[in-house]
Amino acid sequence: MIVSAQPRPTGHPGYSETFPAVEESAEAARKLVKIALAAWHLDDLEDSGVLLVTELVANAIKHTNTRSIRIVVSRPSERFVRIGVVDKARVMPEMVKSDDDDLLTSGRGLLLIDALAERWGTDMYRWGKQVWAELLSEPAE
Numbered sequence: 001m002i003v004s005a006q007p008r009p010t011g012h013p014g015y016s017e018t019f020p021a022v023e024e025s026a027e028a029a030r031k032l033v034k035i036a037l038a039a040w041h042l043d044d045l046e047d048s049g050v051l052l053v054t055e056l057v058a059n060a061i062k063h064t065n066t067r068s069i070r071i072v073v074s075r076p077s078e079r080f081v082r083i084g085v086v087d088k089a090r091v092m093p094e095m096v097k098s099d100d101d102d103l104l105t106s107g108r109g110l111l112l113i114d115a116l117a118e119r120w121g122t123d124m125y126r127w128g129k130q131v132w133a134e135l136l137s138e139p140a141e
């Protein structure tokens with residue numbers, strides 16, 4: 001897999017890749033997250049990072065009509081790893097707040113993201129959006 005890296009103000013490269021908006025892209029997105037975390041020696045965040053990107057990709061595919069998604073893994077600061085999924089839909093994600101039995105089979109994506117991430121949000125663009133989640137990383141000693 002070819003991975004593009006871009007320099008960031010914190011000195012850590014950012015990793016990003018564009019994939020088709022299909023379920024199979026979740027596996028490639030997980031690999032990208034693993035590569036970035038390994039490069040930054042943050043293997044302890046791998047389980048959470050993989051789960052976050054899986055849910056973000058699933059939400060983008062299920063709730064938009066976009067043909068492609070872009071996975072972005074970056075270090076906005078020494079303390080955080082940001083995992084984002086960019087799509088071309090301008091629909092804001094909504095967290096389901098329900099006690100229904102529906103949550104047994106679906107609708108848990110953003111609830112899970114909210115529980116795992118230190119913080120998460122959506123950056124709106126003229127042409128679409130990026131839904132992102134950040135994990136807290138302890139600086140290397």
